[in-house]
Amino acid sequence: MTEETVPAPSRGPLPFVLGGLGLALLVAGSYIGLFRAPAEQHMGDVQRIMYVHVPTAWNAMLAFTFAFACALAVLWKGSWRWDCRLEAGIEVGVVLAALLCVQGAIWARPTWGVWWDWDPRLTTTAVMLFAFIGILALRRFVDDPARRATWSAVATVIAYADVPLVYFSVRWWNSLHQMQSTPETVSSPFHLPLRMNAFGVLFLMCGMIALRARVSALRLREEVAPPPAAVARAAAPGRP
Amino acid sequence: MTLVTALRKDALLQWRTRARFLAVLAFGAVTLLLFSFAAGPDAASLRRHAPGFLWLALMLSSTLALAETFQAELEQRAIEGLLLLPASPRALFYGKAVANAAQLALLGLALVPLAVVLYDAPVPRPAALAGVIVLGAAGLSAPGTLYAAMSSQARARQALLPLLLFPLVVPVLLSAVKATALLTTGDPMGQLRSWLMLLASFDAVYWSLCGLFFGRVVEE
Numbered sequence: 269m270t271e272e273t274v275p276a277p278s279r280g281p282l283p284f285v286l287g288g289l290g291l292a293l294l295v296a297g298s299y300i301g302l303f304r305a306p307a308e309q310h311m312g313d314v315q316r317i318m319y320v321h322v323p324t325a326w327n328a329m330l331a332f333t334f335a336f337a338c339a340l341a342v343l344w345k346g347s348w349r350w351d352c353r354l355e356a357g358i359e360v361g362v363v364l365a366a367l368l369c370v371q372g373a374i375w376a377r378p379t380w381g382v383w384w385d386w387d388p389r390l391t392t393t394a395v396m397l398f399a400f401i402g403i404l405a406l407r408r409f410v411d412d413p414a415r416r417a418t419w420s421a422v423a424t425v426i427a428y429a430d431v432p433l434v435y436f437s438v439r440w441w442n443s444l445h446q447m448q449s450t451p452e453t454v455s456s457p458f459h460l461p462l463r464m465n466a467f468g469v470l471f472l473m474c475g476m477i478a479l480r481a482r483v484s485a486l487r488l489r490e491e492v493a494p495p496p497a498a499v500a501r502a503a504a505p506g507r508p
Numbered sequence: 509m510t511l512v513t514a515l516r517k518d519a520l521l522q523w524r525t526r527a528r529f530l531a532v533l534a535f536g537a538v539t540l541l542l543f544s545f546a547a548g549p550d551a552a553s554l555r556r557h558a559p560g561f562l563w564l565a566l567m568l569s570s571t572l573a574l575a576e577t578f579q580a581e582l583e584q585r586a587i588e589g590l591l592l593l594p595a596s597p598r599a600l601f602y603g604k605a606v607a608n609a610a611q612l613a614l615l616g617l618a619l620v621p622l623a624v625v626l627y628d629a630p631v632p633r634p635a636a637l638a639g640v641i642v643l644g645a646a647g648l649s650a651p652g653t654l655y656a657a658m659s660s661q662a663r664a665r666q667a668l669l670p671l672l673l674f675p676l677v678v679p680v681l682l683s684a685v686k687a688t689a690l691l692t693t694g695d696p697m698g699q700l701r702s703w704l705m706l707l708a709s710f711d712a713v714y715w716s717l718c719g720l721f722f723g724r725v726v727e728e
Contacts, residue, residue, distance in 0.1 A: 343724065395675050395678050396675075398671075398674070398675040399672075399675035399676060401671070402668075402671040402672040402675060403672070405664075405667070405668060405671055405672075406658065406659075406662065406668060406672060409662040409663040409664045409665075409668055410658075410661075410662045410663075411663070415661075418724055418725065419658050419725060422654075422658075422721045422724060422725055423655075423658070423672060425717070425721070426651065426654070426676065426714075426717060426718070426721070427675070427676060429713060429714075429717060430675075430676050430678075430679070433679040433706070433709070433710055433713070434678050434679055436679075436706065437678065437679040437682040437683055437706055438678075438682065440702065440703075440706070441682055441686070
């Protein structure tokens, strides 16, 4: 890392504002999706999971792309701030990808008759989930903060470069998933709740990434340059 | 020039630790044996799954082979001495990755006769199969060497290396198994070429990416 000191974590209500806004949108969008929007012709009420599933899919990919951008910034600029954002992006991405797999399984059971299918998008998501869980484990098991930052950034770039390769290999291998749902492929009564939930999950995700990056920065400061009180405590063990 | 020297060093290291190679080979053989217990004694199903079992055995053994690959460099912090030499870390990486690829290819080739005996798998084109094994071993070795450089200096290294490596090499496993199956059971649709292209592009991407990043991984 080229930066000597860890910058103070930003304060301010921005993550909470974003999170609150996202949650409100998500509640309203889900209400419209569940009670106001018409049921789909063939799938019936099962289709309503689309209102959370599709936004989760978009935002999970967005979170991993954000992590990839952070990883490039860590390698290029060597700044701690981007390392904190990298950790936050990976962690939120892992949560979203895990949710995505669970939602996909819940939808697949009544629709396809199976919990899991070896479809390219589903399988790629699962592979990415495990790849990024591996990077979180790597961060946990490396004690030196500078090393941890560089190594996890390298691992993130390497894992992200794998996405198209995994996708195409699984696609050639087997395929069943329906075309992805976008506002162009679904009819207009479904647009409003889908868009509201997409922005809801987006704002919620941004708020969580910002908050998680703040936690990382606080931890990192403790690790790299502990405040004087902690140093004094460590120097004189036994005293409260 | 430095690449040749680095390769010579790693080849020599592997020759002097050949007992370890034999142990890894024995491990691969045991896994092949265990797979047949899991799949049952039905000869037709064993024959059908033989390519998958072969590549799974190679993949599982590869983590054992790769985990120890930086042992000599970490003892008495020899890696710091190596990095002080006027040689680029890239040459050190490619030397080690080539040596590892060769070792894994040897391992795969040694497991083939065993798969033939245990699963009654036909090998109509042995030279082409050897080519697939070399390509697949190269795909495992480049990211495996880079991740071994990290995991060998981390805590929980036994769990960490496969956790990082296995999700990444899914395309290698898929394309190598498919190519092996097409070679052994025939290729009426002419798909072999596209699977080999996929495997080769994985190799190209990761041999360049990992070489690019190795310096950053060991220098910090």
